[in-house]
Amino acid sequence: MFSFVLMILMAEDITNDTGKSIEKGDTVSVNYVGKLEDGTIFDTSVKEAAMEAGIYNQMRDYKPLTFTVGAGQMIKGFDEGVIGMRAGEEKTLEIPPEEAYGERSEELTRELPIEAVDFTPEVGMRLATDTGLTGTITEVSESNFVVDFNHELAGKTLIFLVGIVSVEESKE
Structure with a gap:
């Protein structure tokens, strides 16, 4: 039921131009819902989906995400997953860790x-280093604490429901 409602909400924002298929270098706008394998939604561009999932942030502007395909602005699996799609098309992308945020590393x-x-220090506290690295405190003892600098989605397969809103051909 939730996916059906979500697809209708996403479809309202999608143009019906099914002309050009997406190529590297094109600028695209997409609506998306990002889930973990257990169905937990961790991010979305759709306000209603965020509200239903309990992750709504009133400080955020929920609108289609615009990026240039192949420019390194997105995780590899998302970037490559939209190639060949057309405006108005929807697709589910299943992205393994190596094409997303990598495997978890104890070295981090x-x-x-x-x-x-x-x-x-408190468990859950977020820290940033002088070099811009951010981490989360995962353990605290009497004399030490552990900071995990892995991305919070490292080691996870990500599932995105993606709807292409528009495609702007590369100017090159």
Whole structure:
């Protein structure tokens, strides 16, 4: 039921131009719903889907996502998954970790002494380094804490329901 309602909501924003198929270098606008394998929605461009999934953020502008195909603006599986689609077309992309945020790496977790910081570490707290790396505190003991710098979606297969809103041909 949810997918059916979602497809209708996405279809309302999709033009019926089924002309040009998407190629590398084209600029496309898409509506999408990103899910994990268990069906949990983690991101969407559709306001109603965000509200129904309990992830609605009133500070966010829910509108189609626009990007240039092949320019490295998107994860590899999403970027390559829209090639060949046309405006008005919908497709489900199943993207394995190696074409998304990679596998989880233990090398990206760090154990640090509590005395090295001027705050009280708590599980779930997000930290950023001077180099722009962000991580989440996953464990806290009396003397140390662990920060995981893996992307929160690392190691996960991602499933996207994608609807192509528009295609703008590359100017090259």
